[in-house]
Amino acid sequence: MNKRLKSLRKSLGLNQKEMGYRLKLSQTHISSLENGARELTDRIISDICRVFNVNKNWLHTGEGDMFVQSATFSLDEYAQKNQLTELELDIIKSYMDLNKEVRQSILNTAQQIFGKHAETTATVDEIDVEIAHYRSELETEKKTRTLSASQRRETS
Known part of the structure; x- marks a missing residue:
């Protein structure tokens, strides 16, 4: 789990101090977790998963995707479901591009x-x-x- 924490941090593009700040832990504490001097507690695991949207199973076992797949929104599907005209869809897309x-x-x-x-x-x-x-x-x-x-x- 310690190696996966380091892998997560690197994939997020964070240094130990930045990750520690987001988790309310010191840079030293993050370092100790990554090198195995300290164990990840349930609270820290929960915080990592919540703050960084991490798949808890991946953090524990290394299996599955690193991040929880959030529900996606498709404007085209929504437009079709609500019978939007092409003009309405173009207006919405243009607004979002502003x-x-x-x-x-x-x-x-x-x-x-x-x-x-x-x-x-x-x-x-x-x-x-x-x-x-x-x-x-x-x-x-x-x-x-x-x-x-x-x-x-x-x-x-």
């Missing part, structure tokens, strides 16, 4: 547009509620006038 600053600018603009829309919707909803209250007041007032008029007729 640099981070431009994408953030687009997101900010979209947020402003939809934020304004949300405010408008809230205002329209508020107006609808106020109209319903006003209608109710008018109907009550009309009923009261009708009752008053009929009461006056009865007393005359």
Whole structure:
């Protein structure tokens, strides 16, 4: 297991100090683990697997892939499943090709547009509620006038 730790570190392009920093261990501790002076504890094994996405079986036995294969996402499969048009797919791909600053600018603009829309919707909803209250007041007032008029007729 010690040799595999060193192999992992080298494949990640890290020196002992950098790996130690990521695992919250000293450079000396990493060195001792790699040369067999110290044994890998369950906690360290767990941390290595979690931090570097390492296949625990590979770390213990050397069998299988070094890294856990993460679930992959295929935009083409997603597009087909959701029946996206070629234009929609091209728009998504073009967006992903933009640099981070431009994408953030687009997101900010979209947020402003939809934020304004949300405010408008809230205002329209508020107006609808106020109209319903006003209608109710008018109907009550009309009923009261009708009752008053009929009461006056009865007393005359």
